[in-house]
Each structure stands twice: as structure tokens, then as C-alpha cells.
Amino acid sequence: MEAVRVGVHAADSITHTGLTSFLRTRSEVVVVDTDELTDRDVLVFQANRITPQVMAELRAEDLDSVPKVLVTDELKESDVVGAVECRVVAVLSRSRTSGDRLVEAVVAAGSGRGLIPPELLGRLLDSVRRLQHDVLAPRGLGAAGLTAREVDVLRLMAEGRDTAEIAELLCYSERTVKNVVYELTNRLKLRNRPHAVAYAMQAGVI
Numbered sequence: 001m002e003a004v005r006v007g008v009h010a011a012d013s014i015t016h017t018g019l020t021s022f023l024r025t026r027s028e029v030v031v032v033d034t035d036e037l038t039d040r041d042v043l044v045f046q047a048n049r050i051t052p053q054v055m056a057e058l059r060a061e062d063l064d065s066v067p068k069v070l071v072t073d074e075l076k077e078s079d080v081v082g083a084v085e086c087r088v089v090a091v092l093s094r095s096r097t098s099g100d101r102l103v104e105a106v107v108a109a110g111s112g113r114g115l116i117p118p119e120l121l122g123r124l125l126d127s128v129r130r131l132q133h134d135v136l137a138p139r140g141l142g143a144a145g146l147t148a149r150e151v152d153v154l155r156l157m158a159e160g161r162d163t164a165e166i167a168e169l170l171c172y173s174e175r176t177v178k179n180v181v182y183e184l185t186n187r188l189k190l191r192n193r194p195h196a197v198a199y200a201m202q203a204g205v206i
Contacts (some may be wrong), residue, residue, distance in 0.1 A: 041066060043070045070090065155200075
């Protein structure tokens, strides 16, 4: 198996040096500078606790698409969803994590998998349920931020149907179809129809 490229970001220089030195001893990974990371690599991000500054660092534009393994002493329930939105795919307790466990999490992240402790997974699912019930459902939106009508239109677009065909199949006017597409692309800041279809496919709704 090809070694996973990994970068390290830590709260202090001593921790950074320790994590970097350890990871360099493991054949499963190759340590690189964080400015070399791509969305196919992994960032080990260590923070004592989640603060607004830490969240800003997790959201940094140059690291936004990089899968992250978060090593922290404390993760509050209110931080879980925010961390996931920053592409944190694995969470490890600093005090209870071994070197082998860290490497396991990096390799999992590098292969597109995640590693979330059961208690945190429960919190995340509860947060998602609350989001769905309190925010999305009252607006007629699903988990992907799309209405049922928008999903129907996108599904037909993915089949290669044009506006007239979609209107006929769904018993809408062509103007309505165009409005549906305009509203969803504008709301979700999608560039065009292919981008909208790609978004829906990635969200797993079509």
C-alpha cells in the first residue's frame, strides 16, 4: 500500500516536533509540509481545546479540502458539527491515544474513511437530527439542503433531460423548472447545472 502523505499542525512547537518525529518513523506515512497538502493527503491537527481561533485555523482556505485527524484534550458537543464541517474525519483524545492509533486514523483518513469515537458519533447524529427538525424541515429542505421538487428536477437533469422534457415529465411549466434551477444554484452558490447535479450526487440524493 502506498504511504499516506501527512502534514502536522500543533498548538506548540514541542508537540509539533514530537508528532513529526514520531510519524517519520512509520512506513505507513510520509511527512510533508502543510503547504504541500492536497485533498488526497491528511493533516494531523493538534489543539488543546477548540476555540474560535482554532476553528478559523481548521477553516483556513488552503487547508479547507484536506481531510483532518483532530487530536485534542477536549471537544464539546457544540464543537462537533463545526469540526466535521471543517473536514475533520477522525477525532482522537490526546491523553488516550497511542502512536499506533494515530497512524491507524491517518491511514483511514487517507483512504476516505473516518474514525469517530462512539460518544462523539452519538453527539454528531443528535446535532444532525436537531438541524433537520428545527432548521431544514420547517423550510421543506432535506439533509442536503434541497427540497423534494429540486431533487426531482436534478435527477432528471442527471439523466440528460432538457428543460422542456423535465417540465413535461413533472407537469410543470418550463418557467417553473428554470426557477427551481435558479433558486437552488443561487442558494447553494453553485456555478451551473452540471455543478448542481454534481452537488446532488455527492450528497447522495440522486
